[in-house]
Amino acid sequence: MKANYGYMDGSGEYYITIDTDHCNNCSHHGCITGCPKGMFQVITDDYDDEVAEIKEEFRKKIKYDCADCKPTTDRPPLPCQAACTPGAITHSW
Amino acid sequence: MAEKEFWRWKEYNWHDENIDWHGCDAITAGVDVGSVSSQAVILVDGKLYAFATTRTGSDSPKSAQKAMDWALEDTGMTLDDIHYKVGTGYGRVNVPFADRAITEIACHARGGNFMYGNSVRTILDMGGQDCKAIHCDERGKVTNFLMNDKCAAGTGRGMEVFANLLSVPIEDIGELSFQVEKEPEPVSSTCVVFAKTEASALLRKGWPKNKVIAAYCNAMAHRVVTLLERIGVEKDFAITGGIGKNIGVVRRIEKELGITALKADGDTQTAGALGAALFGKALLEKSRK
Amino acid sequence: MITAGIDMGARSIRVLILKDGEVLARGESTAGFDTAESAELAFNEALEKAGITKDQLDKIVATGAGRESAPQATDTVTDVGAAARGAHEVAPQARTIIDIGAEEGRAIKTNGNGKVMDFAVNEKCAAGAGSFTEAMSRALEVELEEFGALSLESTESIPMNAQCAVFAESEVVSLLHAKTPKQDIARAVHDAIADRIVSMVRRVGIEPEIALIGAVSRNPGFVDALKRGLERDVIIPDDAEFVGALGAALVATDE
Structure with a gap:
């Protein structure tokens, strides 16, 4: 499943997509510690799979919470993506 | 919050008098507590037996109880007769009698699969305070989804702000939006606050109300299509939720996508609760194994 | 040299007239439905306060979201460019x-x-x-x-x-x-x-x-x-x- 967390508003589209098929069998859970804001958690989803998700309280403001990792210039690799060994995380912006 | 009606619909209940539930093997229920309305659905051996749709009050547990009590009305069934109960929706964790909570996304997909048939791949749910776009497989399992509840544009709430500005009853918006000589360009702002400013300017400029309404329905449709594009629109396509009843938005979405949305026999507002009851059936079977 | 800057904001229109680096006058109006007309109001207010006529202005540059709809302007500059240039002057x-x-x-x-x-x-x-x-x-x-x-x-x-x-x-x-x-x-x-x-x-x-x-x-x-x-x-x-x-x-x- 591709789970898109975030939103679109007048200023743009801000989604973090987690491909939960890649989460299966991941025991590393790098996303939990990789994100400096602690936005990720691992849960048992509606289909009883163990997957990562963005915590509820961050979903309406990821544009702002991710801002520190997205400077306008000299953007380093995103820590969440770097920490996710199965490569399940993508950002839309 | 001020109690306001965003979308007018009848509060009502229904049950199938031809079904005798006594001695049935699997009785399951789903309760969908949304921000504006709450529904309860009861399935008997996987068949739709009863449902109710009501307004959500300020208290989620009470709203869940009200919807459930109403679905049970005149059936002779009590809560204890139901083998498995699933809560869903915004208030899903506050359904006191639920055996499990399932997200509204998963429930809408499963409910849509039941209601529209297993050929449905894309479900758009346009609620009072959010908008969900779901792609699912032939079993009704979610394969791709997004939910927008951050921004009011594209929700029933955005439409209500607009209806208030124009002093038009919200249920008339759809019809009025087609009473224009020529389809106007969408209002440029996707932000409800800015669209309001823009609409006021258009009215001052002498645009008839209906033309402004058409422009807004157009903008809203375009915005929703943009949301859908992220998950990829595949036939068959279905629209559920309150705005699903607004033809001014629905027809414009269909036009922009070049796809006609499926028609359902049942009340599409119950899709989430129906999906929850179906999850209940699967979970019940699993627990009995 | 006398120049004018017109800031065509979404809500307000502001005009400032500058003579050899000194502020001569300011004008302001609420951005109405007809922004060109609103711009004219603010512009005329500034001219009047400065005690000059439009002909005496060497150059008029517009900025702001509506900068393309300022009829008086001979040139435009982006919001970012104008803000940076202005801020450098007042808060170097x-x-x-x-x-x-x-x-x-x-x-x-x-x-x-x-x-x-x-x-x-x-x-x-x-x-x-x-x-x-x-x-x-x-x-x-x-x-x-x-x-x-x-x-x-x-x-x-x-x-x-x-x-x-x-x-x-x-x-x-x-x-x-x-x-x-x-x-x-x-x-x-x-x-x-x-x-x-x-x-x-x-x-x-x-x-x-x-x-x-x-x-x-x-x-x-x-x-x-x-x-x-x-x-x-x-x-x-x-x-x-x-x-x-x-x-x-x-x-x-x-x-």
Whole structure:
């Protein structure tokens, strides 16, 4: 499943997509510690799979919470993506 | 919050008098507590037996109880007769009698699969305070989804702000939006606050109300299509939720996508609760194994 | 040399006339439905105050979201360019410039000579601009002018969950119904918008000297929340809302 967390508003589209098929069998859970804001958690989803998700309280403001990792210039690799060994995380912006 | 009606619909209940539930093997229920309305659905051996749709009050547990009590009305069934109960929706964790909570996304997909048939791949749910776009497989399992509840544009709430500005009853918006000589360009702002400013300017400029309404329905449709594009629109396509009843938005979405949305026999507002009851059936079977 | 800068904002139009680097006069009008007409009002006001005629102006440069619809202008400059140039004149030490108008907010990083190095913008969403505070003051039924001062009286910091101005309005109303003191709601509103602005500023980098320009700089509640968020003081120049128009008039002089 591709789970898109975030939103679109007048200023743009801000989604973090987690491909939960890649989460299966991941025991590393790098996303939990990789994100400096602690936005990720691992849960048992509606289909009883163990997957990562963005915590509820961050979903309406990821544009702002991710801002520190997205400077306008000299953007380093995103820590969440770097920490996710199965490569399940993508950002839309 | 001020109690306001965003979308007018009848509060009502229904049950199938031809079904005798006594001695049935699997009785399951789903309760969908949304921000504006709450529904309860009861399935008997996987068949739709009863449902109710009501307004959500300020208290989620009470709203869940009200919807459930109403679905049970005149059936002779009590809560204890139901083998498995699933809560869903915004208030899903506050359904006191639920055996499990399932997200509204998963429930809408499963409910849509039941209601529209297993050929449905894309479900758009346009609620009072959010908008969900779901792609699912032939079993009704979610394969791709997004939910927008951050921004009011594209929700029933955005439409209500607009209806208030124009002093038009919200249920008339759809019809009025087609009473224009020529389809106007969408209002440029996707932000409800800015669209309001823009609409006021258009009215001052002498645009008839209906033309402004058409422009807004157009903008809203375009915005929703943009949301859908992220998950990829595949036939068959279905629209559920309150705005699903607004033809001014629905027809414009269909036009922009070049796809006609499926028609359902049942009340599409119950899709989430129906999906929850179906999850209940699967979970019940699993627990009995 | 006499030049004029016209700042065609979403809500207000501001005109500034400059003679050999000295401000001769300012004019201001509310941006109405016919923005060209509103621009004419502000423009004529400035000319009258300066005691000159249009013919005496060597150059007229427009800026702001509606800069293309200023009939008087002979040239245009972007919002970012005008803000950076204007801020360099009035707060030369500032390397980070925060410009918050009614419908847009921007953070600009300059090289110290008024040249733009980098910028980040929030547009087309009321959550990150002056409109947000305006909508909330309406929901609270407090005059916008008093709204900022009110939040300074707050004793308790409460969070706001809604991001969207439309949803935040309902949240404010429900907070009121729950008998939350108005000053605490006012502070929550200013903290919320300041948080969003601060995250935008972080994207361009927070330099030690920061200037705040634009009409929202008149709101003490916002300024207080911004300073707390930035953990720094900010420089607010005199006539901060005219800095864009000043920048445009200076650009006209430069060329």
